[in-house]
Amino acid sequence: MEASKVIHAIYTDDDVLMSAVKKVKAEKHHIEEIYTPFPVHGLDKAMGLAPTRIAITSFMYGCVGLTVAIVMMNFIMIKDWPQDIGGKPSFSYLENMPAFVPIMFELTVFFAAHLMVITFYLRSRMWPFKKAENPDPRTTDDHFLMEVAVHGNESELTSLLKNTGAVEINIVDKEEDAH
């Protein structure tokens, strides 16, 4: 943890939160994290987060799925136990390819979707039996929480955040805040 002391500013509206984020960024303060009960459109851009690369992983997983489907069907239907496909006993992968397209499609989607979700969970550091990082359970209901690092500028930050429409401001010592 870089900052031992952080400010938790709590908001009750996503539009207020958005304008608050823009103000805090304009004042060149570092926002550590924001906890919201639902995805807020455009928040990542306002926070200045790097664009997600999950789509690239998804594409690669899709390619893996496609390859698995091709190799698998070639082994099962052509090599290991050659089968008569719809009255076309050509025993050639290419000539029977149309029959395998649904499988190729499904496995591409299956691999892309499942592995992408797993990647997303891991990248977000979420795995089974992990203690929740969420500092305030109200952010799972109807509150929004912005966590800003404090570097000896407590009072300045507090008044700035008050002005942005925060309904509650807590100063938390992170180390001692162990759950």
Added chain:
Amino acid sequence: MEYKISNRLKMSAIVLIVLGLLGVGYGFMDSHKVNEDNISEYLANEAHHGDHGTADAHVEDAHSDSHAESTSHATEGHEDEAHDGGHEMSHEEHVLHQIHNRPWAALYVAAFFFFMIALGVLAFYAIQYAAQAGWSPVLFRVMEGITAYVLPGAVIVLLIAVASGTIGHYNLFVWMDPDVVEHDKLIQGKSSYLNLTSFIIRGVIFISGYALYRHFSRKFSLAQDKADDNKNFKRNFRISAAFLVFYIYTESMMSWDWIMSVDPHWFSTLFGWYVFASMFVSGITVIAMISIYLKSKGLLEFVNDSHIHDLAKFMFGISIFWTYLWFSQFMLIWYSNIPEEVTYFVTRIEDYKLPFFGMLAMNFIFPLLLLMNSDYKRINWFVIMAGIVILCGHYIDVFNMIMPATVGDRWFIGIPEIGSILLFGGLFLLIVFTALGKAPLLAKGNPFIKESEHFHY
């Protein structure tokens, strides 16, 4: 926000039309150089040029193929007749027909292609109204401009179809030929539907439905600009919903009438959907291309990157939808392998290998890989390049639907085809850009216009 068709654009469109007319004229003249008197000579020359011994066998093959199972003159009766006159004679007659069909088919493919773009846009436009979409109203005037071509385009297609069966020598639809029908049990069974009178009546119903909707939706859209209530918008909403019902039935029937019936023995139950996907993706592509063009002239500054992004998403998505339908049709027929069905694809794979598989690359693999990346959908020149490939691909799609039934293996994309594209392309540009100049480019009275202007993704 007024736009006026520039003289340069007008001149280029007229030049295209003139060049096209010359090409089409040349196509007809050239095809009639070969006639009953010199066809034997022509075929002998051709066999010489194909300087390998198999040329003859190949011609024979293709001939017996198409005679036995497929397309233009594949009628049991015709074959009987042919046996009387001797085999060679009928082959010559057959080739002669194909040669004479080519300029007609070329004209028809191009006419249908440009009509289909306008009709696809009309359907897209109606969907925007019926769904009360908030993102698209800034594009409404562009769409209305393109749909100006629906009426002339449809009339041209119907006229060519009817002319081929009256002035011409049944060059597109063999079921229009009473001689063929007389000897063909299958067509006889369908003749209560497939006959010239009901073909024309249905065509007129389709066209008047499309043209009426286009007329009134444009009228209400313009009236809404000046109104201070939403009455015209609500009217448009209602007629759009009604039109979509009419459209989804008639589009399907139109595709049977105007395309599928060139192969009167063959049918596919999802053909209407397949043609719909083709016209929808071509239409959306043209909306994107014309919007980008007008933006580059500094005219559509209220159309932002997010609108282009959304159109490109549609181009990507509907391209995949088209592939899905194409493959659904192909795989079932390939798998079941029933002779009267599978012949459709056998002719295409044997005689049309390049356009058949090339079309798949252009309509599926190309847009899939090119437009997959989110950022590329916002780069205007990228969308234009992808759009050009998609449009060429869907031209070839229509080409593959019409040509095998009319010209068999004697296809080529030469002067008649390119001339027809130039002719109708020029006409399309002229009509669309003239219509674009007739109204302000922003539908400012639309109740969703503010939402649309602020649309961002």
